[in-house]
Amino acid sequence: MTTTLSSRVDSRIQQKPARRIQPARVLVYAVLIIWCLFSIFPLLWMVGVSLKPVTEPIGGLNSMIPQRLTFDNFAKVATLLPLARNTLNSLIVASLGTLTTVFLCALAGFAFAKYNFPGKNILFYVLIGTMMVPPEAGIVPTFMIMRWLGWTNNYLSLIVPRAATAIGIFYMRQYIGSFPNEVMEQARLDGCSEFRIFWNMVLPVVSPALAAWGTLAFIARWNDFMYPLLFMTSKNMYTLMVAISKLPVSESLSTPWPVIMAGSVIAVFPLVVIYLLLQRFQVSGLQLGAVKG
Amino acid sequence: MERLMSHNGLLQRMWKHRFAYAFISPFYILFLIFGLFPILWSFYLTFQDWNGLSPMRSIGLRNYTALLRDSTFHEALSNTTIYWIVDVVFILSLGLLFSSLLHNAWLKGGKTFRVVLFLPYVTATVAVGLVFNMVFDFNSGLVNSILASLNLKPLPWLNSIEYSKVPVMLLNIWRVMPWYMLIMFSGLQAINPEFYEAATVDGAGPLQKLIYITIPGLAPILFFCFLTETIESFRIFTEPFILTGGGPGASSLSIVLYLYQNGFMIFKMGYASTIAYALTFILLVISAGQFFFLRKQSSLLEDSSS
Numbered sequence: 001m002t003t004t005l006s007s008r009v010d011s012r013i014q015q016k017p018a019r020r021i022q023p024a025r026v027l028v029y030a031v032l033i034i035w036c037l038f039s040i041f042p043l044l045w046m047v048g049v050s051l052k053p054v055t056e057p058i059g060g061l062n063s064m065i066p067q068r069l070t071f072d073n074f075a076k077v078a079t080l081l082p083l084a085r086n087t088l089n090s091l092i093v094a095s096l097g098t099l100t101t102v103f104l105c106a107l108a109g110f111a112f113a114k115y116n117f118p119g120k121n122i123l124f125y126v127l128i129g130t131m132m133v134p135p136e137a138g139i140v141p142t143f144m145i146m147r148w149l150g151w152t153n154n155y156l157s158l159i160v161p162r163a164a165t166a167i168g169i170f171y172m173r174q175y176i177g178s179f180p181n182e183v184m185e186q187a188r189l190d191g192c193s194e195f196r197i198f199w200n201m202v203l204p205v206v207s208p209a210l211a212a213w214g215t216l217a218f219i220a221r222w223n224d225f226m227y228p229l230l231f232m233t234s235k236n237m238y239t240l241m242v243a244i245s246k247l248p249v250s251e252s253l254s255t256p257w258p259v260i261m262a263g264s265v266i267a268v269f270p271l272v273v274i275y276l277l278l279q280r281f282q283v284s285g286l287q288l289g290a291v292k293g
Numbered sequence: 294m295e296r297l298m299s300h301n302g303l304l305q306r307m308w309k310h311r312f313a314y315a316f317i318s319p320f321y322i323l324f325l326i327f328g329l330f331p332i333l334w335s336f337y338l339t340f341q342d343w344n345g346l347s348p349m350r351s352i353g354l355r356n357y358t359a360l361l362r363d364s365t366f367h368e369a370l371s372n373t374t375i376y377w378i379v380d381v382v383f384i385l386s387l388g389l390l391f392s393s394l395l396h397n398a399w400l401k402g403g404k405t406f407r408v409v410l411f412l413p414y415v416t417a418t419v420a421v422g423l424v425f426n427m428v429f430d431f432n433s434g435l436v437n438s439i440l441a442s443l444n445l446k447p448l449p450w451l452n453s454i455e456y457s458k459v460p461v462m463l464l465n466i467w468r469v470m471p472w473y474m475l476i477m478f479s480g481l482q483a484i485n486p487e488f489y490e491a492a493t494v495d496g497a498g499p500l501q502k503l504i505y506i507t508i509p510g511l512a513p514i515l516f517f518c519f520l521t522e523t524i525e526s527f528r529i530f531t532e533p534f535i536l537t538g539g540g541p542g543a544s545s546l547s548i549v550l551y552l553y554q555n556g557f558m559i560f561k562m563g564y565a566s567t568i569a570y571a572l573t574f575i576l577l578v579i580s581a582g583q584f585f586f587l588r589k590q591s592s593l594l595e596d597s598s599s
Contacts, residue, residue, distance in 0.1 A: 024499075028394050035391065036409045039471070042424045043416060045435070049427070058433055108317040117310035118303055123317065130324060132580050134528055136549055137573040138331025140338060140556045140566050144345065145331060161327035164320035194312045223417040225531045226549075230557060241419045245535060248423070257427050264420035275415045279408050 046268070050074070050261035058257055073262035077247070080255070083266065085236050086243040090267075093158045093228070093239060094221040102214045104164040106206065109172025110198050114184065131166045139230075146231055157231040158224070158239075168213055175209040176202060215278065222271050240267040338566035345562050356567040366568065368543040369551040373527055376462060376547065380526045383466045385518055388473035393507060395474075396481040407478070414471040422464060422535030426451065429460045429536075451537055454544040461532045461545050469525070473518050480514035481507065516587055520580065527576055548572050 049058055050073055052066040077083060111117075112124060142161070151157035179202055187197050203210070228239040238246070244263040247255050307314070339356050341349040360366055391410060395403055413421070428435045429450035437447035450456050488506045497505070508515070530549040533539050539546035539554070548568065556565030 025397075025399065028397060028400070032391070032394055032406050032410075036406065038467075039410055039413050042421050042428075042467075043412070045428065046420070046424050058427065058435075104319045108320050111313040111316035115310055115313040117313045118307050123321070127320065130328060132524075132577060133328075133332065134524065134569075134573055134576055135328075136528060136552060137569050138328065138333075138335045139552070139569060140562050141331035141334040142327060143557070145327070161323060164323055166320070169317075169320060198316075219415055223419070225417075225419055225534075226553075241417055244423065245419050248426070257433075260423055261427070264423050268416050268420045271415055271417070272412065275412075276408070 043268070043272070046261050046264050049258050050265045052258050054256040054258050056258075073256075073258045074266070076259045077263045077266065080247065080259070081238075081243045081263070082236055083243075086238050086240050087266070087270070089155070089232075089237060090222060090240040091270075092155055093224075094218050096155070097159045097162065097221040098214050098217045100159060100163040101165060101168055101217045102210050105168030105213065106172045106176070106203065106210060107198060108164060108169045109174075110176050110202055112169065112173040113176040114179070114181070127166050127169060131170075143230055152231050153234050153237040154231075158221075158227055168217070171213060172206070172209065175206055179205060211278075215275075219271065219275075243267075335566040335569055338563050339570055341563040343562045344560040346560075349563075352563070356564050359564065360567050360571060365543050365546070366548075366551060366571075369539075369546040369548050370571075372458060372544070372546055373529065373548045375458060376465070376529050377523060377526045379462050380465050380469070380529075381519065381522050383462075384470045384473055384522055385515070387466070387470050388477050388518065389503075389507075389511075389515075391470075391474045392477035392481055393503065395478055398486070407475070411471045411475060413468045416468070418464065418468055418531040419535055421468065422532060425460050425464050425536055452541050454542060457537050457541060457545040460536050461529075464532045464536065465526070465529060469522070473522065476518060477511060477514060480511050484510040516583070520583055523579055523583070524576055527572065527579075 048065060051069050051071070052058070053068055053070050053072065056067060112120065146152050146157045149156075151160075183201060184197055187201060192200070223241065224239070225241050225245070228242045229245070232238050232242055235243075244260070244267045247260045247263045249255075338349075340351060340353060342352045342355075343349040394400070395406060395410075400406075427433075429437075431437060431447065431449045431452065434450070436450065440447050448456055450460050484506065488510070489502060492502050492506060528549055529547045530553065533545045533547050533550050534553075537545040539550050543551075549572065552565050552568040552572070555561045555568060
């Protein structure tokens with residue numbers, strides 16, 4: 001079967017002329033490039049307008065390139081918002097949130113993947129079942145709980161509730177499943193505790209999965225909007241997303257577009273830069289074997 | 294005696310695995326406090342009239358009857374259904390298209406394409422929403438100035454009942470499609486390349502390869518994408534919040550935005566909880582339906598292959 005197939009392929013290849021421009025391939029490149037432009041266009045537009053004086057028009061296509069570069073808009077945003085503080089809030093929430101979720105999801109995923117404890121299947125079905133219920137189902141009481149705990153205007157309200165997520169545990173379980181049992185047995189004979197096995201042996205091996213999951217968690221938390229909007233009510237505790245969402249109506253009159261765009265640039269670009277620097281970790285670790293399992 | 298032994302055996306096995314329970318416990322503890330407890334309390338609230346401060350007043354099923362008669366809720370529900378259908382269709386088909394294009398073995402610069410195409414998913418909905426606000430502005434927006442230069446009439450994208458859903462959907466599709474593209478791309482890499490080679494030898498075109506190799510091979514992943522995007526698009530909030538505030542009228546209002554307005558702007562907490570339960574009910578019905586459909590489908594596939 002395979003020999004006949006490969007010989008057929010060979011004969012086909014031999015018949016083909018060596019080099020020729022194929023219209024289909026040109027079309028593929030064209031479609032990809034067009035969508036790439038479409039993908040980066042809003043970002044370019046954002047940067048272009050943020051560097052314009054507020055007096056220049058923002059209508060036509062050519063207005064993306066400012067006639068006169070200015071950083072005044074960034075200075076203006078800083079007077080409207082406690083910008084450094086907002087950035088710090090976003091950084092704290094996103095990084096602590098990511099660290100806790102990566103650690104706790106890997107730990108639970110490890111337990112589900114490697115131990116046969118009583119009730120494991122039921123507990124796992126419960127875990128999967130929680131994914132079907134939208135978090136909004138309990139959003140009103142969640143808000144009241146945060147008030148009672150005194151967690152409004154507190155980083156804990158954005159870090160703790162989602163410190164361990166079902167989808168993260170599910171993904172980690174898939175990935176850790178392939179870790180060899182023999183290595184664990186050997187470590188146990190050498191007197192390693194189960195947590196030591198996890199910390200010293202499993203975590204380093206699954207670091208690509210940790211990086212992939214961590215990237216996704218960081219993106220989600222940095223860009224999170226509804227929860228910080230609900231739980232952070234004082235200007236100093238706003239995350240960047242909440243802060244810039246209030247820009248258009250700040251000072252009770254409409255803020256000029258270039259100033260709003262300067263705020264958007266500040267909110268978007270830290271993450272874009274981190275993403276471009278770290279893109280080798282990009283979701284390559286996320287082989288969605290996770291889905292098939 | 295024997296039963297007692299096996300009972301002890303179970304306890305012993307549980308004790309032996311106590312660390313495993315400790316490892317998984319954070320999720321369940323957090324879920325009890327911030328998941329299950331609020332959801333149950335929310336159910337109780339659906340029978341109450343409450344503004345969050347004054348004592349609750351039990352009103353029986355009045356929140357439910359009000360919801361059934363609330364024309365604003367009906368509009369939010371139909372808007373959200375439109376968002377769901379349009380977003381799922383475009384996101385999944387574009388995701389499939391671009392993941393297939395990226396999967397071509399002869400493609401050069403595939404990695405660069407992937408990085409650039411994934412960028413929208415990295416950018417914040419809020420920030421791009423503000424860009425869309427500017428670009429779709431009636432007077433000074435880019436879209437209308439392009440329309441004008443083509444001698445077409447400018448359209449009131451953000452402030453007319455007819456068009457206000459368009460920017461909302463466009464923003465959602467623009468930002469979310471790359472995520473599904475990437476999932477499908479990793480799924481495609483698991484399909485045996487010999488299938489494609491054999492199909493090429495047999496003279497199959499791209500469309501036939503798509504129908505007979507890619508879609509069956511990706512079926513579990515496509516189902517996963519369909520399910521998660523259904524849940525996500527029913528939860529749409531940020532896009533209408535930033536772009537239109539749900540308006541004009543309720544023409545772009547989504548269920549979760551209406552929930553937010555009721556619960557956190559006019560503090561009708563009982564009514565907001567009822568909206569939340571309606572959303573949960575809809576999603577559970579859709580999920581159950583999809584699982585049922587998948588089971589029928591997969592048994593169908595097994596029969597035909599044997």
